[in-house]
Amino acid sequence: METFIQQLINGLTVGSLYALVALGYTMVYGVMKLINFAHGDLVAFSAYVGLTIFTQFYGSNALTLVNIVIVFSLTSIVVAFMGVLLERLAYRPLRTAPRLSAVVSALGASLVIQNGIMLIWGPNMEIFPSDIFPSTTWNFGGVLISYTQFVILALSAFLMVSLYLFINKTKIGTAIRATAIDQDAAKLMGINVNRIVMIIFIVGSMLGAIGGLFIGVYYRGLTFDMGWMYGLNAFIAAIIGGIGSIPGAMLGGLLLGLFNAMISGYISTEWAETFTFILLIIILIVRPAGLLGHNVAEKV
Amino acid sequence: MEYVLEIKNVSKFFSGLVAIDDLTINVKPGQIYGIIGPNGAGKTTLFNCVTGIYAPEKGSIKYKGKDITGMPPHKIAQMGVLRTFQNIRLFKEMSVAENIMAGYHTKSKQKWYHSIIHNSFYKKDELESWKKVEELMNFFDLSDLATTPTGDLSYGKQRKVEMARALAASPELLILDEPAAGLNENETIELTKIIKSISEMNIGIMMIEHDMDMVMNLTDYITVINFGKEISQGVPSFVQDDPRVIEAYIGSDDENDKEDANGK
Amino acid sequence: MNNKTTITIAFLAIMAFLPLLADSAWLSIGITFLVFAVVAFSQDIILGRAGVFNMGHAIFFGIGAYTTAILNVHFGLEIIYTIPFAIIFSAIIAVLLAGPIIHLKGDYFLVATIGFNIIFEQVLSNDIFGLTGGPNGIFGIDVIRIFGYELFSDTAIYYIAFGLLIITLFIIRNLDNSKYGRALYYINKDEIAAKSMGINVPYYKLFAFALGASIAGVAGSVFAIQYSAVSPESFNFMQSVMFFAIVLVGGSASLPGVIIGTFVMFVLPELFTEFKESRYLIFGAAMVLTMILRPNGVWPVTFGNIPKFLRPKKGAK
């Protein structure tokens, strides 16, 4: 039982990272119907930027809370700027082009960011300091939660609730939802679609940046191609939840984290990815719109 | 066999909303059957049910006495029910001849291996196919445009290509969704003649049209629908004077407006 | 003689004489180019013609290579006899994998094929049934013998690959001028219109898969012969991304387009080794830029491929 609950905690931690990243995919897909393949690489980029700021400004001394907040904010701003730049340069010129052109452009942008990271920070692993958060671990009857895990779970939950409120309760949120449903109609209603897309990229990139920083703080080792793996998992999470659906991305992320943990914990580490993708394919076949998305009838 | 198409008590819902409601329509071979009604009445939805794009929730559709309800579109087309689209669906980048060839697909007897090895059977079949395309291009006066991409053609020409494409499949039921939309007066007159001569080949024709002059001139029989329901049925002269029809059309939009429910 | 034929003949002539000029190292780059061009052409049948978003094409290339490797190394079958199996297995696997998901639309299909490719990598790496050799792959594949002659020189392998390219181009030409080939274009351009003309969309899409996969399968066999070794990393997801990008950057269903794409992605890196560090950055930027400047690829396809007697006489209009 302890083992099971421990696996649950393990799964939820990584699941909330997936969820944070998945939100970026799902928001962009919702509005632009584009798989932003470069999003995972932005996440990796944010981890590197965060590390550079940490080491530049604070050395490896233990950090105060204020400093941590500053690093997180600065990184988010830099990455949000990158996200907007990405949209301007690689996606906006292709908004009316064939679907596949945008897909190729996204793949190209992913290569550019990934190899840009390699050229800037080098091909070898960069390592986060191990003492950003205290190394406290709480023991609840054999089930362990570390300080870092707790911060990840709590802050992710906070961010997701905030985003949910932002999308559902604010005027901008309403405009985003309207644009996602019908861009042309939204335009007619006086919504500036370019501005909405920019907001989507800012918010998505910032969430991805927080995810990337968590990955850095929790796992510490950074490689220039790491974004691809987190991106892929997060993207699968977005599809499981129903791509385009924001609560879907959150649910999908958590479920995928749990699913991975349970498969590796109880069935097989050898075939863990295979199981993940079989799950994905089954969901695509049985319920292509995902758990929380809804099917749109084909128009003729 | 009296009817080429028998639609019996067909209903179709979209997420709980009724799109067509208990319609019954019978089309005879060689008959030109008009479907009219205000925008959003469910006319195109009816056509989509007949051609298999949608499966109706209730009722049955019979083609030449055979039940085709819920069959996939390509099977229905293979049986001889061909259509054109309200918002022209041609293969834009491809030439007029290649577009018409698409209609001949069901008639060509080529097997998969003929796409790898071209034997004498292939050559014969291919020649026959292109001859048919040539015949249709002559019929529709499109021969000069054989190699032109259809995307570059005028609206009227595109409508003709779409009809030629449907005819290439030698249909027994031809479904035309607003064939005159966007056409000028001369083109409409030409189109009327063409439709007439198609019906003389004993092909049943079902058409949606907003151009009332054309409908009244051309059709043998009409069903008027509104909100998915039949409100009147009969020969043109009867329908024209039916008070229920006049009432349905009062306050409705300009007759050339796009039907919103049919989308893109 | 039209433009396309001229280009094809000129290209084949250059490729035919290349071994006379190149040394062995350049020859093996030449072989790689030919093999990858064949794979790209086979992907072009699925992606460029049928318009199916297949991002797992390396699977079929890999099935062919592993079929040859396994049958030769584990079962002692002569290389030449492994090729029919490579064709058939690739086609069968293609239909089995694509079949259940063939109705999925665009991006969903793409994601499912990414999934298949990653499962495929894992199957190879986990040494399934003790056949695939795990992450090492399979070494020591025999040389190819035809009519008792051992063909082990690079020149011989080059001409085998060259022959395969010619056969592929021949098949593609025949395909484009047939009922099946045209059906693929119709589906690509407008699926609903194609359906309404009586075209059985899933059937033709699966046909494209089977044909594309079997050609990729033979290319895989030649690849295995060239290196006398196969390993999972040659058939990973990144390779599929490359084959996907080649077709779209060059131009869907366009012969020069696919040749240009293959050349840029696989041969240029060999020529400009000094840019090795930044070459993927340059590739990525080139992919973005090409799509912005030429959304339909560097050299897009042109239609109007109809018999002479149907062409309007000059000056008719």
Next chain:
Amino acid sequence: MKIKNIASALALSSVMLSSVAVADTVKIGVQAPITGKYANEGQSIDNFVRLIVDEKNAQGGLLGKQIEVVTCDDEAKAQKAAVCAKKLVNAGVFAVIGSYTSGATEAAQSTYFRNKVLQTSDGTSDSLIKRKYWTFFRNSFPNAAQSDFTAEYMVNVKKYKKIVVLSDYSSYSAGLGDATEASVKAINGNILFRGKIKSGVQNFTSTLTKIKAMKPDVIYYSGYYTDGGLLRAQQIQLQIDADFVGGDSNDNPDFYKLAGKSAAGTVLINFPTPEILPYPEAKKYLSAYKKRFNMSPPSIWPVTNADGLRAIIEGVEKTKSFDTKKIASYIRTMKDFPGITGPFNVREDGERVGAKFVVYKMKNDGTKEVVK
């Protein structure tokens, strides 16, 4: 484009032809990952080869001929390695040093064999000598030697009763893991669990939680430090009360950076690192290397490759010929040739014998002490 391709191909081949014609030099090839993930190792192999060759050339060369080094970058990829092999053979080398990884070495082996070119590599995969090519000999020690040593240490020295063996999926790591499992079983040790993790996924908590429930005495990991350090950190975070023993590729400063304070107590089994090699040749060559390149080799592997080269040079000088067949059989009969990495003995099948290993233990402050 096409024309340029042919032109450059022509230019290249003519350069090669003309250089083969010059008879007063001999060529030695280096096949190594100059770029990519293992670039630092590959570059160091190239550096070390050039150091030794320059020394030899300064002494008047090999049998009076100056040695020329031709380097080919295989990026540690099998496919590139096959191309490299052909390039080097065409360049007219009589011997090749490399490559760094077993996979790239194995992919090139048959080409060198067919063209009678000597090859020596540090690759540790047991399969490298399976085909018994006379052209090939190993300059490091095989996985089997390390796994026997590790098994002996865990089962007989530390008396662990419940052993967990983990590896990643790479050929090196999975091979060492399998070999260790077999070695432990061969001396009647108890393998509780043999698992694999995927390199780079970073989250190993599920596997570790599962292992925790089995209550092992020791977790042995045969993969690379990039995963080993995290594995150790997550083991401590999950409070799994077991020792951690790492295979040679865990021995890297980044292991401690990744594991942080959790690194303390970790045991690593490795070949002696260059700094602690006790042999006179080691002092000489390593200080020369440091002087010239302003750093030490990143690991022992460039050094074993240097020994491979020195063995070949010795073979040429003793047989007074460049006949590779003669050199190869001479190398197989040498007795305790004084290598930088210790006495150099090669068995008939090309295997280097007489492996030496060191056991290190990590201390709290990140330094390591030699236990054995």
